[in-house]
Amino acid sequence: EDRPDTDVAIIGAGPSGAAAAAWLARKGYSVRVLERTHFPRFVIGESLLPQCMVHLERCGLLEAAKAGGYQPKNGAAFCRGDDYAAIDFRDKFSDGPGTTWQVPREDFDQRLIEGARAAGARVDFGVSVSDFRADPFRPRLSCVDDDGKCFDIEARFVLDASGYGRVLARLEALDRPSSLATRCALFTHVEDRIDRAEHDRDKILIGVHPTHPDVWYWLIPFRDGRASVGVVASPELLESAGDSDDQRLWAMLGQEPRYARLLKDATATREVQRIDGYSADITRLHGPGYAILGNAGEFLDPVFSSGVTIALDSALRAAPLVADQLDGDAVNWAQDFEAPLRRGVATFREFVDAWYDGRLPRVIFHPDQQPRVRQMIASVLAGYAWDIDNPFVAASRRRLTSLAERCELDSQAVAP
Numbered sequence: 001e002d003r004p005d006t007d008v009a010i011i012g013a014g015p016s017g018a019a020a021a022a023w024l025a026r027k028g029y030s031v032r033v034l035e036r037t038h039f040p041r042f043v044i045g046e047s048l049l050p051q052c053m054v055h056l057e058r059c060g061l062l063e064a065a066k067a068g069g070y071q072p073k074n075g076a077a078f079c080r081g082d083d084y085a086a087i088d089f090r091d092k093f094s095d096g097p098g099t100t101w102q103v104p105r106e107d108f109d110q111r112l113i114e115g116a117r118a119a120g121a122r123v124d125f126g127v128s129v130s131d132f133r134a135d136p137f138r139p140r141l142s143c144v145d146d147d148g149k150c151f152d153i154e155a156r157f158v159l160d161a162s163g164y165g166r167v168l169a170r171l172e173a174l175d176r177p178s179s180l181a182t183r184c185a186l187f188t189h190v191e192d193r194i195d196r197a198e199h200d201r202d203k204i205l206i207g208v209h210p211t212h213p214d215v216w217y218w219l220i221p222f223r224d225g226r227a228s229v230g231v232v233a234s235p236e237l238l239e240s241a242g243d244s245d246d247q248r249l250w251a252m253l254g255q256e257p258r259y260a261r262l263l264k265d266a267t268a269t270r271e272v273q274r275i276d277g278y279s280a281d282i283t284r285l286h287g288p289g290y291a292i293l294g295n296a297g298e299f300l301d302p303v304f305s306s307g308v309t310i311a312l313d314s315a316l317r318a319a320p321l322v323a324d325q326l327d328g329d330a331v332n333w334a335q336d337f338e339a340p341l342r343r344g345v346a347t348f349r350e351f352v353d354a355w356y357d358g359r360l361p362r363v364i365f366h367p368d369q370q371p372r373v374r375q376m377i378a379s380v381l382a383g384y385a386w387d388i389d390n391p392f393v394a395a396s397r398r399r400l401t402s403l404a405e406r407c408e409l410d411s412q413a414v415a416p
């Protein structure tokens, strides 16, 4: 008999898969999520942006996430030598929440997918998607389970939320190189033992290397006294920093005075992990019977913690369009999904470019920024990268360039 196995098949149970699954299941569609691993599973990407809270609410997962009791986050702090600048997300230009959390992802992702399950989605763990046949009405996935058993799943629509797995990018030959330079990340979790009087745990700390301005660090404290720490640098520089990734990470952390001080009593609780060349792009985010969400599509750079925000944004743009299409409406995926999603991504890309070419650090470390401008920057850094009423969204490059020039002139004026 010619019935599909499910209305919607979703590859991957990370935040983008869980959010799309929860939204669609709540609307009454049958949803089947196929996840290669067994949860809880580790993934990097622990600092959320306040914009996420809007998306979690919309797919009905906010309460499930809240139950995690995570470390609150109200901003981002930046350090560079003696410079320290804190950006408070609550003092921002755009409407919307001004706070969020810093989350161990094994716990957060599990809560989200359990929430999607509670909403009615079926989730199969230990099932890897290995092949795909595109079709506007009946796309088909080939799967392999942990026992090596192969089977096919026919759906009426497929969402690829496979993150670093990049399943459809590979199988449909959609990969294209990112415009960003190749960088590597080394990271671990620590029992941080940081003196609470000395450090604001409610913010991510981004540090700039004293002599390599394109090298940066993150410190993301969790509720339970642990923290995520990492460094991002060119492969060559990391290679020269030590003989093993463990040595390289700790050597690099030791080179930044504030990090060295804060982490002097820290002990690692995970093995150091490495991701090489994390930036990725894709020629298009949709095709016959499928759309691509989150990291399975484009990934920029982690410096502004935009990954989960973009993942959730893409899920909540796609899900209502999937519903329309299943209900028989014509959907313009290029116009109504890909273009608006890419617009927000483009805002972040401008900020990432401005971070690495020095314009943004000039702005961030400027001691007396105009309050209104500070709010506009805070809005983008809080994830409101789609709010075109914000001049730093509508004309990111021009605004960042002229502001950076003004900051440079100011600092020359006050220099002795």
Ligand code: FAD
Binding pocket: 011, 012, 013, 014, 015, 016, 017, 034, 035, 036, 037, 041, 043, 044, 045, 046, 047, 048, 049, 127, 128, 129, 130, 161, 162, 163, 164, 165, 166, 167, 185, 230, 275, 278, 293, 294, 295, 296, 302, 305, 306, 307, 308, 309, 311
């Ligand atoms: P994922 O969370 O990666 O989930 C994809 C799921 O698909 C996985 O569970 C995987 O097992 C499954 N899967 C893969 N292949 C298959 C297959 N063939 N079949 C079935 N299942 C499959 N983001 C932030 O928001 N904040 C941060 O602070 C941050 N820091 C980062 C630091 C670094 C160094 C890097 C590289 C990234 C960082 N990110 C951060 C980005 C973040 O990791 C991702 O954006 C986020 O996890 C994307 O969610 P997702 O749902 O798209 O994919």
